[in-house]
Structures are given as C-alpha cells and as structure tokens.
Amino acid sequence: MSHLLSVSDLHVGFGKDPVANEVVHGIGFTLDPGETLAIVGESGSGKSVTALSVNRLVDFGGGKITGGRIDFTLGSGAVIDLAAAPEKELAAIRGREIGMIFQEPMTSLNPVHAIGEQIAESFRLHHGLTGKQAMRAAIDALERVRIPDAARRLKYHPHQLSGGMLQRVMIATALSCNPRLLIADEPTTALDVTVQAQILALLSELKRESEMGLVFITHDIGLVAGIADKVMVMQNGKAVEQGRPMRCSMIRSIPIRSIF
Ligand SMILES: Nc1ncnc2c1ncn2[C@@H]1O[C@H](COP(=O)(O)OP(=O)(O)O)[C@@H](O)[C@H]1O
Ligand SMILES: [Mg+2]
Incomplete structure (x- = not known):
C-alpha cells in the first residue's frame, strides 16, 4: 500500500x-x-x-x-x-x-465581501453548486467548524470576526472540497x-x-x-x-x- x-x-x-x-x-x-x-x-x-x-x-x-x-x-x-x-x-x-491554511487568515480573505459569499464561491468553483445550494453548503461548512449561528454569520465581513473565528472560516473554506x-x-x-x-x-x-x-x-x-x-x-x-x-x-x- x-x-x-x-x-x-x-x-x-x-x-x-x-x-x-x-x-x-x-x-x-x-x-x-x-x-x-x-x-x-x-x-x-x-x-x-x-x-x-x-x-x-x-x-x-x-x-x-x-x-x-x-x-x-x-x-x-x-x-x-x-x-x-x-x-x-x-x-x-x-x-x-490538498487544502492549506495559513497563519494570517485576513490575508486570504477579501475584506470587501461577506464571508458567506467567499465560502459559497469555493463551492461554486469546486462543486458546481449555484445560488441557494452554494449558500446552503456555506452554512453547513460553518456549522462543521462549530461556528454558532452560522446562517447569520454568513453576512459578516472579515473585520467583524475575531481571529479565532476567521481561522475557523479559513478551515471551513479549505475543507469545502474535502481534501x-x-x-x-x-x-x-x-x-x-x-x-x-x-x-x-x-x-x-x-x-x-x-x-x-x-x-x-x-x-x-x-x-x-x-x-x-x-x-x-x-x-x-x-x-x-x-x-x-x-x-x-x-x-x-x-x-x-x-x-x-
Ligand atoms: N521566497 C523566498 N526567497 C528566498 N529565500 C526564502 C524564501 N522563502 C523562504 N526563504 C528562506 O528559506 C529558509 C526557510 O524559510 P521558512 O521555510 O519560511 O522557515 P520557517 O517556516 O521554518 O520559519 C529561510 O532561510 C528563508 O530565509
Ligand atoms: Mg513559516
């Protein structure tokens, strides 16, 4: 093997x-x-x-x-x-x-877009999901990394989240393709x-x-x-x-x- x-x-x-x-x-x-x-x-x-x-x-x-x-x-x-x-x-x-996460989650996230958009984008790109499906997948991804109240947090922008929360978002994004x-x-x-x-x-x-x-x-x-x-x-x-x-x-x- x-x-x-x-x-x-x-x-x-x-x-x-x-x-x-x-x-x-x-x-x-x-x-x-x-x-x-x-x-x-x-x-x-x-x-x-x-x-x-x-x-x-x-x-x-x-x-x-x-x-x-x-x-x-x-x-x-x-x-x-x-x-x-x-x-x-x-x-x-x-x-x-192969997924990768780095020390500085802020550098990997776009400050202009809500985090839900950014995770959903990954599902669109890698899984061909669209609209509501991609958003649903983004909520699931945030729940998977134990972010409470995930549906509401989707609308947050990176600067509204703590360092620990941002790193969870990065982990959720990295895991969105099941590496x-x-x-x-x-x-x-x-x-x-x-x-x-x-x-x-x-x-x-x-x-x-x-x-x-x-x-x-x-x-x-x-x-x-x-x-x-x-x-x-x-x-x-x-x-x-x-x-x-x-x-x-x-x-x-x-x-x-x-x-x-
Ligand atoms: N882009 C680069 N160009 C030239 N040297 C680099 C570059 N990135 C890292 N190095 C050099 O490679 C060595 C190992 O760096 P790195 O792997 O980043 O260390 P660590 O992650 O253990 O702190 C260091 O001497 C560093 O200066
Ligand atoms: Mg290093």
Whole structure:
C-alpha cells in the first residue's frame, strides 16, 4: 500500500542558482490517511518552504525543487510525484485534494465581501453548486467548524470576526472540497492560547471525522505533543529528529512551551 504522502530526499532552493541557494537539504517523511504529522522548528528552519513544496506554491515565491520526490496518492488511487508534476495538474490538485491554511487568515480573505459569499464561491468553483445550494453548503461548512449561528454569520465581513473565528472560516473554506490532505502552517500562532487550543482540538476532530491526513506546522512543540502521531523537528533545513511524540528526546527534555 502506498502512503497518502511520501516525501523523500527533498531539496529546495531559491533564486537564479537554487542548488547553491539551497534551504531545504534532503528531508523525508511519510503520512497516512487519518495521521497527523507535526513539523516543528524555530523560525527560518524550513517548515514553510517544506509545506509550500508539497503543493508547489513554492514555485510562485521563486523557489525550485532541485531534488527528491513528493509522492501523493490521489482520490483515484493513482500516485503522482508532485515534485515533477506540471502546473496544470498541480492546479487541479491544489484546493481539491490538498487544502492549506495559513497563519494570517485576513490575508486570504477579501475584506470587501461577506464571508458567506467567499465560502459559497469555493463551492461554486469546486462543486458546481449555484445560488441557494452554494449558500446552503456555506452554512453547513460553518456549522462543521462549530461556528454558532452560522446562517447569520454568513453576512459578516472579515473585520467583524475575531481571529479565532476567521481561522475557523479559513478551515471551513479549505475543507469545502474535502481534501485528502490538509496542511496547516502555524494556523494558531497569531491567536491567544485558549483559542489556539480550541482550533487545534477542532482540527483534530475534523481530521478524525474525515480521515484526511494533517500536516501541522508550529514553532511550539508543546502545542502539538497531544495531537501528533509523528513529529519531525527541523533545524537549518534539515530534519534533526523524527519519530513518535513521546520518543522524541527534544520533546521529553525541553520544558513544554518554552522552546524556540
Ligand atoms: N521566497 C523566498 N526567497 C528566498 N529565500 C526564502 C524564501 N522563502 C523562504 N526563504 C528562506 O528559506 C529558509 C526557510 O524559510 P521558512 O521555510 O519560511 O522557515 P520557517 O517556516 O521554518 O520559519 C529561510 O532561510 C528563508 O530565509
Ligand atoms: Mg513559516
């Protein structure tokens, strides 16, 4: 059986000479459906570049994959090497099979439009729903991420929602296509601690409901120790430690929450 995601010997660089300007130096990991991999490391260690390489958004930031494979099992059962796939195929996979959420939900939402419109748009685009159907789907999506009074909230504009609520909206949008893999790049870093825990618990529940694979990126090991099946600790573009959360010596030896 192939894994949902199998990254091997991944090298990524930037600029005119990406081999000379390499920032990710041969990392590898696997992820199965329903599993959570936490990628942990200090700022600048290569977590985001790794995540953005998986869905190849790294290309749009001037990055280039210079070596390795990113084998991803599609819903059809076919395995595709995302590291070598043409942009046309990647565009179809992004959003549909691989969802992504970022640290700053505000940057991904349009301040001019009500959130309901923006979620409904995703259902129009990806599922061909129209008018009322798309709005109904948007309400369901908000309910799925436990936003109370969802029908009323549809009319809210992004600036009328708290950071935690906005992140829920982003999660709802990312899940609107039922992705098989969700990449969450520090989705709780900008939130206060209580809200962080709520969002984390929500992601964990949603993952269990849908059997999707979750890659959760954070600089805070303490945050993910409880929900991760696997941890990869990155430093200077390398995986310096990999394993089950309880086996990682870095996690055992460092006082939780004080690291990085
Ligand atoms: N668009 C870019 N152009 C050039 N270098 C970049 C770019 N994005 C990231 N890097 C470099 O890659 C390294 C890893 O960055 P990143 O993956 O964003 O770190 P992290 O997410 O762990 O904080 C850093 O040295 C950073 O400066
Ligand atoms: Mg980052």
